[in-house]
Amino acid sequence: MSFDSPQTHYRxxxxxxxxxxxxxxxxxxxxxxARLLEIxxxxxxxxxxxxxxxxxxxxxxxxxxxxxxxxxxxxxIGWDERDTYERLGISVAGTMAMLTSVGxxxxxxxxxxxxxxxxxxxxxxxxxxxxxxxxxxxxxxDGPETARxxxxxxxxxxxxxxxPDDPDPAAAPMVLIHIGAAxxxxxxxxxxxxxxxxxxxxAATKRPRLRYALxxxxxxxxxxxxxxxxxxxxxxxxxxxxxxxxSRAGRWEFTGHVTSGATREALLAxxxxxxxxxxxxxxxxxxxx
Numbered sequence: 281m282s283f284d285s286p287q288t289h290y291r292x293x294x295x296x297x298x299x300x301x302x303x304x305x306x307x308x309x310x311x312x313x314a315r316l317l318e319i320x321x322x323x324x325x326x327x328x329x330x331x332x333x334x335x336x337x338x339x340x341x342x343x344x345x346x347x348x349x350x351x352x353x354x355x356x357i358g359w360d361e362r363d364t365y366e367r368l369g370i371s372v373a374g375t376m377a378m379l380t381s382v383g384x385x386x387x388x389x390x391x392x393x394x395x396x397x398x399x400x401x402x403x404x405x406x407x408x409x410x411x412x413x414x415x416x417x418x419x420x421x422d423g424p425e426t427a428r429x430x431x432x433x434x435x436x437x438x439x440x441x442x443x444p445d446d447p448d449p450a451a452a453p454m455v456l457i458h459i460g461a462a463x464x465x466x467x468x469x470x471x472x473x474x475x476x477x478x479x480x481x482x483a484a485t486k487r488p489r490l491r492y493a494l495x496x497x498x499x500x501x502x503x504x505x506x507x508x509x510x511x512x513x514x515x516x517x518x519x520x521x522x523x524x525x526x527s528r529a530g531r532w533e534f535t536g537h538v539t540s541g542a543t544r545e546a547l548l549a550x551x552x553x554x555x556x557x558x559x560x561x562x563x564x565x566x567x568x569x
Contacts, residue, residue, distance in 0.1 A: 290408040294415040310416035313409040316400040333397040418466035454492035458563040463497035478533025479513030504547035
């Protein structure tokens with residue numbers, strides 16, 4: 281049973297949305313959440329607020345992919361199973377919305393996420409919207425999503441163009457690395473990579489077989505890396521961690537690059553919430569190995 285506060289759940293939800301989003305999509309999420317908060321605080325009559333909230337949610341600036349990311353994350357956290365109190369909080373607004381043509385369009389676009397703008401404008405979802413705005417403002421962008429994670433800060437060379445999408449990345453041998461307190465929503469992509477890649481106890485029989493390494497925190501995959509090579513801990517350069525921190529005998533670190541395209545999407549979507557239970561010490565888990 282989880283005793284996490286609503287704020288903790290909202291931060292996790294916001295972080296999971298943004299780690300899948302491009303810079304443009306993050307900007308879209310921020311504008312969308314800020315607009316819903318503006319509508320909530322306005323003095324318009326409820327039917328007008330319904331129309332405005334739905335229009336903001338189907339606006340072309342809030343891309344179809346953003347809707348897909350939102351809907352996928354809602355499904356993952358069990359939005360359809362929200363408690364009775366939250367359902368009652370948005371039921372009237374939802375009824376009003378469905379009586380409009382805009383509401384019908386929004387329902388077609390959102391699916392189970394249809395109630396979210398109503399929840400933000402009329403229910404308790406304003407807190408989530410504020411957390412999402414803050415999370416968008418806190419994200420640091422180190423360049424294209426396909427930038428080599430182990431490259432120097434000024435180097436944004438993409439992964440090899442010849443690398444095709446993995447037809448079934450979820451079935452590939454991979455290591456899931458729980459980085460715990462090292463993870464923060466505002467950390468740079470370089471810092472996330474360097475927190476993930478070292479330094480760990482990985483058996484010699486396993487290292488050559490591992491294709492991917494996943495950065496896991498707060499019950500979600502925050503990035504997926506294609507492993508290129510393993511090295512004794514502390515023997516490759518870091519820019520966000522001290523050498524003394526990573527130079528540990530008997531441990532290993534990898535170098536690689538961020539996966540891209542459908543491969544990355546599939547790996548980021550993996551359900552890993554049950555793999556690292558509270559109180560477990562070992563930060564390493566394996567799949568398909």
